[in-house]
Amino acid sequence: MTNQRLLRSLALAALLHLPLSVSHSEGTAPAKPPAAAPAAEAGCDIGPETYRKLPPETIRQIQDGLAYFGLYGNRIDNIVGRDTRAGLAAYCRQRGMKVGQDAASKQALIDELLLDSAIDRVYRGWREILASKAFSPWEAEQKDKEQIAVQLKSSTPAQIIDIIDRFLKYKPLAAKPARARWPDDHGISYQLTGDDFKALAARQSALTKLAKLKGKSFQDQAAFAAQVREALKGEADALVDLVEEYADTMSVLTLGPQGMARLKAARVPAYLLERLGDLEDPGYPSRAEVEKALQNIPVQLAQELKDYQLANQKGTAKQDSPPANPSAPPVAMASAGAAPEGGELAGEITLRLQSMSLVGANRQGAALEQIVQEMLDETGKWLPVILDQVEESTAYRLSDSAWSKLSAAAGAIPAYALPVLEGMQEVDYPLRSLFAAAARSRIEARLGEYAKSIQDDVASRQLTQVDDKFLEGLKKAKVPAELASRLAALKGKEFPSSQELNAEIAVLFKAQIDLIPAYQDFLAHLAKKKHAPDAAKAVLWSPVADCKCQPKRIKHVVYGFYPFWLAGDAQTVDFSILTRIGYYALGFDESGAIQAGGYWNAGSSQAFETAGKYRTGLDLVVSKSDWAPWAAQSREKRKAAFDNLAANIGLQLGIEPTGALSALKRYLSLGRHRPTLGDGVTLFFEHYPEEAEFIEDFGLFLAKLRQDLAASGHSVNLMLPGDALGKGIYSYPNLARWADIDDRNSEAEGVDDRRVLLLVLLQEPTTLDKKALRRQVEEHFHGAQRRNFLRAMVPVIVPDGRSPIKDDVIYMGDNFGGIGFWPLPAGAQAEQSGGIVKDEYFPQSNIQANAVCGIVCPNRWLFRLAFDFFLLASGGFLAAFLWCCECRNNFRRHFIWYLAGTVVPCFVTGMGLLYCDPSVEKFSEGNSLLFLTLLGIIIYAIWDYRQKKLEKP
Structure with missing residues (x-):
């Protein structure tokens, strides 16, 4: 760029800051003469x-x-002739405007043209910038958004250009992609541990330090990362990448250190270098802005x-005589003025004046004028050199919007939420969605408690404004400071009524409440x-002390999941309340091969046989959530x-246990009973594809699996x-077909081990989710189908060990086929749940109540x-008594002993x-009299034998 071009551009820049004044800049493509004007269109007829x-x-x-605009x-020529009128008419049509006889519409066309050309x-294409998707959100975040809106409607070109400057300077290069969803599989769960809460506290401290960078800009990634690390000082270094991810990035032209x-x-x-500060950091969004600067x-x-010269003239005018020390440099007088003091400019002038060694005010003034001209000429020479060193880079800035998103993603959790989350400590959730719902519902409940307390106070006192007494009441009610400060912001504002x-x-x-999703991702990642x-x-x-067996016929299912990661911890389980236990889980690949490893093997026979002793069934859970390779x-x-x-x-289900009990079963059944590790399989196909052909494939697979397992008595x-x-393979028609809920089995009593159970994981609050589940079923089924479908459904809850579960147990028993627990109740939780479940689900039969059965079963x-x-x-002995005379005599002599040693036992x-x-329990029903008769016969035989011995001489 030449000096002449710079001067012309400088003139343009000066004109742009005058209302509606423009000049034709160099660099615009030569305009072509307009084509012959078409017939005047309605609304754009520009007459002479x-x-x-x-x-x-x-x-x-x-x-x-x-x-x-061509x-x-x-x-x-400053004359509105035919060509000018044709151009105005063409512009009018392009902009969709109308020109009437009134002065306002005529002036509006001129104003629009001059504004458009000056900004363009x-x-x-500045109108496309203002109409872009990113502009409205940016405008809404500005503190002076009302003023911006007014200026965009009616303002000078310079003001609109300034608005666009601000927007482009902080406009992100591109929308950041959504954070990747962490894929769930059979080896992942979500729970907050004590270490997680320590990490939360450390993160809050780190964010407090990081807040110092809010609103600052950095010209490149290295400088930004260095400042972030300096602010954190080694604390929560993991935040560095997160800060860079959420910071606003903008493409800028800058000199940079190099x-x-x-x-x-x-x-x-x-x-000159002294005046390049903004160009060095933070830079400008476009080359036009660089040239303008x-x-x-x-x-x-x-x-x-000029100011320096004026100050120098005032200083020399006060001098009536030369300085006492002729060797003193004349700049001593000049530097005494009000013009630039210190800095490189003053230093440069001082050095040049000293090099001239001039004496006398007139000579100093002339020399100063010469120096000024030289410096201006130098500036014109160096500007193109400076422009050549400008390079494009990506700048970083933590704007208010970026900070809000970053702080949420980084774990800036409101203080009032932390005590609520502590109630979830060590509670294990199988799915991210269940964990997120639990956290949200608990925080919402706590906020609801605060809101109700405050609103009740307002209503009872008929308050129409927030006063000191109200704020004092917040402290007494222990409302968190974060909430109290927001309520305090209403102080001084009068409302028409307490309702308002x-x-x-x-x-x-x-x-x-709307803030909760912002930090849910971080919480889930932490958990x-x-x-x-x-x-x-x-x-x-x-087993727990005095553990009983499951009866043969039970009314409800109680299903407990055992995640494999609980292995290693000794667990006391009340098997008497668990119908089935699901071992969670084994995965499989796209070829159908089940992954090896885990504890589903013969080595776990002892534990699994313990469950079998109490007639608790054992299922293998087969799980998969990533179906991309499969699809x-x-x-x-x-x-x-x-x-x-x-x-x-x-x-997998047919693996033979190696314990002594299993060997005994094979022996007693003469090989007819072959013990296996599992009693059934539970399929957990999360995110299974919803296309029709995939659903059909699953239906064929399920039918084949049920047929294959039916021969061995295993359930699915x-x-x-x-x-x-209601979606995909879990749509109601599909579930109705696969769960076999038609009316032919409606008269069956109790739980059929062969039917398909639908284990539905409920979200918190379960009070609402269980009722919503019931409503959905009622909307899709009627009569016997509804009843049978509800019997097949077993809602699964995640108890936290703190909240009572009696309501859930009763509701599930009255409305569904039973209840499931994740994980299975053990230890203190087994004691808490056991009594409730027994009272509601298990009749007090001999097996459940009789102490003898507690040993026998x-x-x-x-x-x-x-x-x-x-x-x-x-x-x-009976055969010997009948066919052996010697044996008969021996039996008669020792009848009591033979009877006590064989018949009685x-x-x-x-x-x-x-x-x-339970396997033969039904034979005892109604046969008590027969058994008493047999007992009487045995007693009579003993009595008769004793009497005969006493009658002998």
């Missing part, structure tokens, strides 16, 4: 008299503006030098725990994978999140062995099994 009386200066500006190709010279170094090496005068340097410099004040208070609390099996650990189950396969491969998965599930269940109900296989032994012995063990073994 329309603009005849305009001032020449205004006509010149009109012609210049039309020429800029609508006027003649010379600028700086920002071509550019400044090159300019210094080129010996650019220091007084450089064009202002000569203007500013000329003004400063309460409405405003409701808005404040609603704003706090996310990845688990892996540990070969050094094992499943350790032991990428051809349909033939998917079907083959499903077939492979069905076969592998059968193999489905597990699903509550928010997935868990050890029924040993009692069966004993019964078989004594029965065979009794049969053997056989009768006792048999009676114990009849009343306490």
